Amino acid sequence: MVDEILEKYPNDVKVVFKSFPLGSHKQAFKAAKYSIAAGRQGKFKEMFKKIFDNDMWRQLRNNEDLPLQLASEIGLDIEQLNKDMNDPTVDAQVQREYNELKSLANAYDTDKYAGVRLAVPKFFINGREPEGRTAAAWIKVIDEEIAKAK
Amino acid sequence: MRLNIRYVTVLLFSTMLLTTSCENMSSGSSESGPDLTPLVAKQELFEKKLNQIVKKIDNLQVSVNKIKAAPPTKNDKPQQNKRKPADPNYVHNIPQGDSFFIGNPDAAVTITEFFDFQ
Numbered sequence: 001m002v003d004e005i006l007e008k009y010p011n012d013v014k015v016v017f018k019s020f021p022l023g024s025h026k027q028a029f030k031a032a033k034y035s036i037a038a039g040r041q042g043k044f045k046e047m048f049k050k051i052f053d054n055d056m057w058r059q060l061r062n063n064e065d066l067p068l069q070l071a072s073e074i075g076l077d078i079e080q081l082n083k084d085m086n087d088p089t090v091d092a093q094v095q096r097e098y099n100e101l102k103s104l105a106n107a108y109d110t111d112k113y114a115g116v117r118l119a120v121p122k123f124f125i126n127g128r129e130p131e132g133r134t135a136a137a138w139i140k141v142i143d144e145e146i147a148k149a150k
Numbered sequence: 151m152r153l154n155i156r157y158v159t160v161l162l163f164s165t166m167l168l169t170t171s172c173e174n175m176s177s178g179s180s181e182s183g184p185d186l187t188p189l190v191a192k193q194e195l196f197e198k199k200l201n202q203i204v205k206k207i208d209n210l211q212v213s214v215n216k217i218k219a220a221p222p223t224k225n226d227k228p229q230q231n232k233r234k235p236a237d238p239n240y241v242h243n244i245p246q247g248d249s250f251f252i253g254n255p256d257a258a259v260t261i262t263e264f265f266d267f268q
Contacts, residue, residue, distance in 0.1 A: 015261045128240065
């Protein structure tokens with residue numbers, strides 16, 4: 001979906017990735033760190049894709065260092081990767097991104113309703129949450145935002 | 151509770167039927183008519199049972215009222231479970247920060263994806 005949108009709007013849209021590793025499995029937090037560490041070498045998207053493609057993430061439960069094995073396949077400097085994995089600012093970034101979505105949970109909170117559902121993947125378009133994950137719903141919001149910017 | 155009410159209704163009807171038939175029988179019969187003693191005894195038994203059931207229902211009603219009037223305890227879940235569907239007109243403040251992105255850095259539209267490797 002994201003790829004389709006980027007293809008349709010190559011100049012008008014960018015996609016920002018933020019991790020939201022759920023507390024129930026620590027390997028998710030570690031995998032998020034790996035993706036950020038890979039990002040420091042300019043290969044965030046490659047690592048992200050590598051883990052999601054072919055359902056690789058399913059193996060994380062039994063092998064939390066799977067991303068390390070995938071790293072050489074995408075041409076990462078392993079020594080640097082390990083160094084970044086031990087950098088506390090990488091942990092801090094995962095935590096910060098996690099807290100960002102968490103803090104949105106109380107938005108439009110009323111007596112009757114709770115706020116944003118904390119389920120991932122979760123998408124916002126210029127801060128607006130499209131109704132559902134259909135191309136039509138996204139395009140509607142994107143076109144409105146592009147019209148606003150012009 | 152519902153079962154009890156049904157039971158009482160059935161009993162009431164049967165008692166009424168019994169009473170009516172007894173009256174018919176007694177009015178239509180002469181002194182040498184059939185002996186009604188067992189029927190009367192049965193009716194008395196019915197009435198006794200009926201009174202017991204009514205008493206039980208009254209007690210149940212008192213209990214129900216007590217439960218209704220009781221303040222919610224800690225274990226009661228708040229009724230705030232309904233989730234509002236996504237509101238595309240609400241604009242959340244989500245700074246890009248140092249998060250990684252793909253696409254034109256100067257793009258007018260930013261899609262933010264929160265993800266989890268699961």
